[in-house]
Amino acid sequence: MRPHTITEKILAKHAGVKEVTPGELINAKVDIALGNDITAPIAIHEFRKAGAKKVFNRNKVVLVPDHFTPNKDIKSAAQCKILRDFAHEHKLTHYYDGGDVGVEHALLPEKGVVVPGDLVIGADSHTCTYGALGAFATGVGSTDLAAVMITGELWFKVPETMRFVFKGRLRKWVSGKDLILRVIGDVGVDGALYRAMEFTGQAIERLSMESRLALCNMAIEAGAKSGIIPPDAITKEYVEKRAERPYKFYASDPGAGYSDVLEYDCADIEPQVACPHLPENTKNVRDVGKVPLDQVVIGSCTNGRLEDLAVAARILKGRKASKNVRLIIIPATPHIYSEAMKKGWFDIFLKAGAIISPPTCGPCLGGHMGILAAGETALATTNRNFVGRMGDVKSNVYLSNPAVAAASAVKGFIVHPDDVVK
Amino acid sequence: MKFKGRVWKYGADIDTDRIIPARYLNTSDPKELAKHCMEDEDAAFASKVSPGDIIVAEKNFGCGSSREHAPIAIKAAGVSCVIAKTFARIFYRNSFNMGLPILESAEAVDNAASGDILEVDMDSGEIRNLTKGASFQAKPVPPFMQELIAAGGLMESIKKRYAAG
Ligand code: SF4
Numbered sequence: 001m002r003p004h005t006i007t008e009k010i011l012a013k014h015a016g017v018k019e020v021t022p023g024e025l026i027n028a029k030v031d032i033a034l035g036n037d038i039t040a041p042i043a044i045h046e047f048r049k050a051g052a053k054k055v056f057n058r059n060k061v062v063l064v065p066d067h068f069t070p071n072k073d074i075k076s077a078a079q080c081k082i083l084r085d086f087a088h089e090h091k092l093t094h095y096y097d098g099g100d101v102g103v104e105h106a107l108l109p110e111k112g113v114v115v116p117g118d119l120v121i122g123a124d125s126h127t128c129t130y131g132a133l134g135a136f137a138t139g140v141g142s143t144d145l146a147a148v149m150i151t152g153e154l155w156f157k158v159p160e161t162m163r164f165v166f167k168g169r170l171r172k173w174v175s176g177k178d179l180i181l182r183v184i185g186d187v188g189v190d191g192a193l194y195r196a197m198e199f200t201g202q203a204i205e206r207l208s209m210e211s212r213l214a215l216c217n218m219a220i221e222a223g224a225k226s227g228i229i230p231p232d233a234i235t236k237e238y239v240e241k242r243a244e245r246p247y248k249f250y251a252s253d254p255g256a257g258y259s260d261v262l263e264y265d266c267a268d269i270e271p272q273v274a275c276p277h278l279p280e281n282t283k284n285v286r287d288v289g290k291v292p293l294d295q296v297v298i299g300s301c302t303n304g305r306l307e308d309l310a311v312a313a314r315i316l317k318g319r320k321a322s323k324n325v326r327l328i329i330i331p332a333t334p335h336i337y338s339e340a341m342k343k344g345w346f347d348i349f350l351k352a353g354a355i356i357s358p359p360t361c362g363p364c365l366g367g368h369m370g371i372l373a374a375g376e377t378a379l380a381t382t383n384r385n386f387v388g389r390m391g392d393v394k395s396n397v398y399l400s401n402p403a404v405a406a407a408s409a410v411k412g413f414i415v416h417p418d419d420v421v422k
Numbered sequence: 423m424k425f426k427g428r429v430w431k432y433g434a435d436i437d438t439d440r441i442i443p444a445r446y447l448n449t450s451d452p453k454e455l456a457k458h459c460m461e462d463e464d465a466a467f468a469s470k471v472s473p474g475d476i477i478v479a480e481k482n483f484g485c486g487s488s489r490e491h492a493p494i495a496i497k498a499a500g501v502s503c504v505i506a507k508t509f510a511r512i513f514y515r516n517s518f519n520m521g522l523p524i525l526e527s528a529e530a531v532d533n534a535a536s537g538d539i540l541e542v543d544m545d546s547g548e549i550r551n552l553t554k555g556a557s558f559q560a561k562p563v564p565p566f567m568q569e570l571i572a573a574g575g576l577m578e579s580i581k582k583r584y585a586a587g
Binding site: 025038039041042045046049050051067068072073076079122124125127140141142143144147150155190193225278366367384386387388389393 | 437444445450
């Protein structure tokens with residue numbers, strides 16, 4: 001057999017064939033199918049329209065109404081009710097509501113719902129996050145989700161893989177977020193279109209799981225179908241205590257075929273900032289110039305995890321956010337929320353003048369809990385800075401890691417964390 | 423399938439937030455979505471678009487979120503088809519699944535301006551620019567996708583498969 005990439009191996013296994021070739025169309029079995037309060041109502045409508053009576057497996061269809069939670073208005077409440085009624089009718093084991101709900105892509109890995117070796121589809125583009133666990137995970141639309149809810153299978157085109165090798169050690173204040181922003185800056189928002197991105201190298205081997213999740217989260221921002229990190233000891237440590245099903249580690253074979261191989265020396269990678277209005281407009285934080293801020297948001301499926309709040313707490317301890325800045329901190333899940341509180345970070349955040357939001361997508365997609373007015377500028381640890389993403393079409397969003405965000409909240413304009421913490 | 427319509431020309435990397443901003447995603451009613459179609463890119467679009475009109479855009483049309491509301495809004499606004507240099511992956515899938523005709527042709531995009539009249543033959547992939555008197559050939563739609571369209575979309579093909587046992 002030819003050597004294969006980890007992505008090809010997972011796809012072959014789920015298609016029930018020995019091997020697959022990039023470009024080939026396959027029908028594959030799906031381990032987890034995810035929908036949220038924006039995408040699932042359409043999928044549920046299609047499901048019913050097709051005359052389906054049962055989901056293919058009530059343990060494998062996951063619904064997370066996280067975008068407008070707690071319901072921001074009557075229309076979003078109606079959307080969520082569609083999910084709630086469907087979840088009860090089909091006795092779905094993975095339905096999260098009220099105080100159990102968190103941002104989907106933070107919640108599923110944390111709860112062990114997604115495990116290494118899985119094939120996951122989600123009607124949400126950031127489903128690619130789970131590649132951090134060594135799973136093949138990709139975003140699809142609502143009709144695809146409906147098809148999987150009925151059949152448990154979906155068609156896929158086997159992607160080519162681009163390999164990214166990160167050598168050396170990360171510099172201070174640099175995290176998985178900076179690596180992916182740098183890559184998107186280099187290849188562009190369609191630089192990995194239709195392809196899988198595989199992340200390897202010494203720096204990745206040493207990268208925490210939370211940083212890996214942030215890294216894979218933004219593969220879609222390079223147009224990729226999926227991002228993946230070959231599972232290792234760090235993966236094992238993370239999933240061992242969480243996995244609710246048996247899992248399998250796959251690895252790429254030496255000599256496997258890649259469409260491109262890009263190498264980075266991490267000694268050259270500074271904290272990155274993506275400027276409006278595309279994630280590819282990245283610069284070293286020191287090259288951004290003086291950008292005054294009206295709002296800073298620390299949260300989302302990219303950077304709303306404990307590691308992210310930890311670095312924010314470290315920087316904000318004993319400091320105050322600038323008078324001009326509304327600082328909004330959103331722990332991504334109830335568990336993260338409670339841990340952050342136990343660690344005393346809420347005190348630090350509140351003394352810094354921050355607003356602490358319950359877990360929600362909220363302002364990340366301009367939903368609620370921190371919308372921008374015309375002419376306002378935000379720095380966010382989220383993943384998209386499209387026109388109007390966080391509010392008015394005339395508002396601006398910059399993207400960064402949580403250290404840069406926290407330090408910039410203190411100064412009132414975008415700065416390097418070294419300029420705040422000596 | 424043949425379409426004739428007026429061109430609305432847009433640039434590169436038109437993301438799904440520009441096609442249908444998230445502030446309107448608290449509904450999935452096509453008529454509601456159509457009212458805000460392309461709003462953050464071109465506020466005049468939704469009120470001025472006529473049935474059959476064609477969106478023509480540079481590379482990576484539909485990048486960003488997986489919201490099927492994007493092709494739904496475009497279709498409900500009366501647009502007959504979208505022609506771009508390339509499409510973002512999820513948008514491409516969604517369009518086929520819910521029946522919005524799309525074609526890729528760099529030449530047709532380079533040679534079209536807003537207001538031109540195009541005639542598009544989906545079966546042959548021929549795009550004729552009647553204003554400029556030029557004709558272009560779009561990239562052929564993969565046979566698998568053609569089968570999906572012939573079956574009436576993904577859900578119809580699944581219904582057929584299930585009925586066949
Ligand atoms: S946090 Fe933002 S990017 Fe992540 S799922 Fe929610 S809306 Fe999407």
